Amino acid sequence: MQKEILIQKWLDGELDDAGLKAFKALPEYESYTKLSEKAKLFEDTSYDVDFEYGKLNAIINERRQETPVKTLNWIKPLLRVAAIFIIGLAVYYAPLYGNTTTVKALASNHTTVELPDNSSVKLNASSSIQYKKGNWKNNREVNLVGEAYFKVAKGSQFDVVTWLGKVSVLGTQFNVKQRVNYFEVTCYEGLVSVSFKGKEIKLPAGKTFKVIGNEIVESETKDSLPSWTGKKMSSFKSVPYGEVIKEFERQYNIKVETKDVDTTQLFTGSFALNDKELALKAITLPLQLKYIKENKTKIVLTKE
């Protein structure tokens, strides 16, 4: 034990004179000193800090050129801030502008839609509406393509927007029909306001507002419901015959071709929505036309 402490002190260079004397007296003294002395030969004297640093510098400089200096450091934090900002906006506005709901009625189908405030919309064949559920209370607006009958619950202003004109009401029942070059609004209860090409027209119950081409026609109706919802009939009053054929096509999902038939003549009458044969007769007999069923999806109308 004494020896170990002695040697440890020697190794650490802490031996005093007496200790050194005792150490030298050890039988292994020479062995130890030789070991200690020869250990120095294992030193690697070739390590040159400057040389190694030069070598390292060369490698690093090469790398620096490979990876361009990142001067665009500010862009990352900026993007983060921007992302947070956008997410914040999105979260804030999502309930207001989010989820546009679209409802479609396919050809030869009718669909009834309940709006969030219990207003109801009956969609005629091949029609669709679009509205925003999220902000319904403050913004009762429906985009319409086709024909639909509206039963509006009382509340704030209710707008029906079509690309031909806009219909605004407070609480009432009315029908809006929008086709190519044809726009028709019929009011069944209350008062409806129609904006058409910058003009505002007030439409009381029982009145119909119609635009054929560029011509505005006002007429009356005695019905309390659009014929297509109540009587299962499509009714027309002074409507170009072409429109009647298109309506027939929509309701029965069939193609109708005409030969030598004047599609601009006005037609007044109606056809049934649940009996194709009867309906065909209803639209052909009054005009003295005959119909040929070419196949399941095509009918040709010609003069008798």
Add this chain to the structure above:
Amino acid sequence: MVKSLNTNVCEEHIFSNIFRTLSKDVHNFLRYKYGDNLNPKDKVQEAFIKLWDNCKNVTPEKAKSFLFTTANNMMLNEVKHQKVVLRHQQIKPKGYTNENPEFLMEESEYMKKYQRALANLTEAQREAFLMNRIEGKKHKEIAEELGISRKGVEKRIYGALEKLRKEIDGI
């Protein structure tokens, strides 16, 4: 060492300073532990390149432990229990005249034995012993550098010395 005001080691003068103060220590540390045949110089270079790549994330105070750990790990990846070989310098003919060929033979034999004996030490023993004997570092310094107690350092060095002596003297 480097002032702690600097938050990372990307600045060239800081990096260079670190290299100059630490590279030799890292080199010797690797050498003593793993020997010469695993190219400790290259590992030092690689460790410093890694430090430079990560310079933004390393504070000057952390650089030392980063370097030693990285260099050590690089070595460990290569070491598959290879025999440790430490090269020694050739014994230079000295001034005295009694250097006969027999004496030189004996010396060379001794060094061969020494080399083998060193290889048979544990990494910890060899490392502490050579730091003490080659670099003349005090026990306290070694303890700080290796992060162990002074008592531990003394045990390692003494253990190494005894083991070497017994193996070389053939006891």
